[in-house]
Amino acid sequence: MIAALLEALQFTFMRHALLAGLLVSVACGLIGTFVVVKRIVFISGGIAHAAYGGIGLGYYFKYMILPVLFAGSAAARDPRPGYWPLLGAVVFSLLAAAIMGWIQRRTRQRADTIIGVLWAIGMAVGIILVDLTKGYKVDLMSYLFGSILAVERTELLAIAGLDVLVIALVALFYKELLAVSFDETFATVENVPVGAIYGLLLAMIALTVVMLMRVVGLILVIAMLTIPPAIAGRLVKGIVPMMIVSALLGVLFTFTGLWLSYAWNLTSGASIILVAGAGYLLSLISWRRLRPAPNA
Amino acid sequence: MAASIAPVAIDNERQSAIAVEHLWAGYGNENVLEDVNLHVYPLDFIGIIGPNGGGKTTLIKVLLGLLPPTRGDVTVMGEPVETGRRHIGYVPQVVEFDHDFPISVWDVARMGRLGQRGLLRRYTSEDNALVAEALRRVDMLDLRQRTIGELSGGQRQRVYIARALATHPSILLLDEPTSSVDPRVSTSIYELLRELNERVTILLVSHDMGAVSSYVKSVGCLNRHLFYHGGDHLTPEMVELAYQCPVDLVAHGVPHRVFAEHALDAIQRYRDEEPRP
Numbered sequence: 001m002i003a004a005l006l007e008a009l010q011f012t013f014m015r016h017a018l019l020a021g022l023l024v025s026v027a028c029g030l031i032g033t034f035v036v037v038k039r040i041v042f043i044s045g046g047i048a049h050a051a052y053g054g055i056g057l058g059y060y061f062k063y064m065i066l067p068v069l070f071a072g073s074a075a076a077r078d079p080r081p082g083y084w085p086l087l088g089a090v091v092f093s094l095l096a097a098a099i100m101g102w103i104q105r106r107t108r109q110r111a112d113t114i115i116g117v118l119w120a121i122g123m124a125v126g127i128i129l130v131d132l133t134k135g136y137k138v139d140l141m142s143y144l145f146g147s148i149l150a151v152e153r154t155e156l157l158a159i160a161g162l163d164v165l166v167i168a169l170v171a172l173f174y175k176e177l178l179a180v181s182f183d184e185t186f187a188t189v190e191n192v193p194v195g196a197i198y199g200l201l202l203a204m205i206a207l208t209v210v211m212l213m214r215v216v217g218l219i220l221v222i223a224m225l226t227i228p229p230a231i232a233g234r235l236v237k238g239i240v241p242m243m244i245v246s247a248l249l250g251v252l253f254t255f256t257g258l259w260l261s262y263a264w265n266l267t268s269g270a271s272i273i274l275v276a277g278a279g280y281l282l283s284l285i286s287w288r289r290l291r292p293a294p295n296a
Numbered sequence: 297m298a299a300s301i302a303p304v305a306i307d308n309e310r311q312s313a314i315a316v317e318h319l320w321a322g323y324g325n326e327n328v329l330e331d332v333n334l335h336v337y338p339l340d341f342i343g344i345i346g347p348n349g350g351g352k353t354t355l356i357k358v359l360l361g362l363l364p365p366t367r368g369d370v371t372v373m374g375e376p377v378e379t380g381r382r383h384i385g386y387v388p389q390v391v392e393f394d395h396d397f398p399i400s401v402w403d404v405a406r407m408g409r410l411g412q413r414g415l416l417r418r419y420t421s422e423d424n425a426l427v428a429e430a431l432r433r434v435d436m437l438d439l440r441q442r443t444i445g446e447l448s449g450g451q452r453q454r455v456y457i458a459r460a461l462a463t464h465p466s467i468l469l470l471d472e473p474t475s476s477v478d479p480r481v482s483t484s485i486y487e488l489l490r491e492l493n494e495r496v497t498i499l500l501v502s503h504d505m506g507a508v509s510s511y512v513k514s515v516g517c518l519n520r521h522l523f524y525h526g527g528d529h530l531t532p533e534m535v536e537l538a539y540q541c542p543v544d545l546v547a548h549g550v551p552h553r554v555f556a557e558h559a560l561d562a563i564q565r566y567r568d569e570e571p572r573p
Binding site for chain 2: 037039172173175176178179181182183185186187188189190191192193233237238239242
């Protein structure tokens, strides 16, 4: 088994995949903890799916608009999609986060309905734009279920950059993020810019979602954002310990899932999530056994 | 939009900690508060009771600058609420919180220092000293490492009072401070408030008229209109006006205070003085 592991590590794509899993797990641990404790899983799902529209936009721009505007340029002649889909996803997810956050704060009622509508529209826009893109036919499945084994060097750098940004923002605004997550009203009374801090949190969710999309895919993004913090919440107390344990669990799940997908030739994203899901069930069982009911 | 219809009254004898003049407030076209007048003076301890939906929480939102009034003027320590609210230590209803939130007693209380620090500033050792002092004041310093989920309802209430005290307030503003605790704990919380009242002004709202009327210095009734005359007596008439139906007053603690006869004259006087818009 060790020999097989070493053999797998000789492949560049495998090393890239492991590195991507590591980088993504860190951001997931930090942001997922806020998503879980602030109970904004649904809006995170909305942002993730709306981001799909950005993927479509990226492809459309790369193959339909770029060759017209900048015919003959190196970027226009390159047959690969490059970072355009990623860029489109970043722009679209940030836009979705801004709109959804604004709606959620403005109208207390029906916010979930509107988020659901934007969720669907975002995905539909993405599919239509890919349909309209002639020539290069993108494998949509790779964005729905992830393609961690196809992560390229430039993408790794982009993910690392976003990672550093997320860590820096959380460190800088930690006390405000904590206050806004726990008690928005009190934070307002203390003159914390609650709207801006909440917007920042949604923007960081959007960036994390884009990173995750490459690794585990859109459909499974929510699981990766919620499962590690949910388990961590049972193991440790406090936000910062939860973040650290979530990140470690994320690394464990992606590495194990990757190994299983390599050994048995399975879809990597789904394998990672199944490992995470199994970990969650295991934590429920062992938690029950370790701590008997209060009245027992 | 919030055009003032009356100049802010200046009390020559004492500066009001909170001054509410002809306040109208509500949501959309629906008025929840109509022509509310209230002067809170330093070291007052005022309890405002009223039925659910009577506007208690709305009044608190206006005082905290969370809801702009449709008409009227509100000042806190002589300033508009948006800046004046820094003098207020706010204690929300305990039931509004997610008790699964993984946050320690210490971190909750330290939020009281947010307003003093501002963005991109770390908490200082002075902040920590103030937070420790606030927690000691409510007997919760020993439990500072606990998460709020591990506390009883009464302990949680004490933590939120400590958070409010950590803001170093002139005024404590409490929303239903004993709504989720049993009567014994409720008594201990009112005892604590009475001690704190030696230094800070306290304004609280509650639907629990029995407990309120036996601890506060003065009581008011709120149901769209505020019936408050600064006296310590809760009369059946005040309560009837507020609740719009006859209510039996059950004496609690200090019975003679609740049923004093001369309060009838006071409320009659108050109603005669009531300004017409």
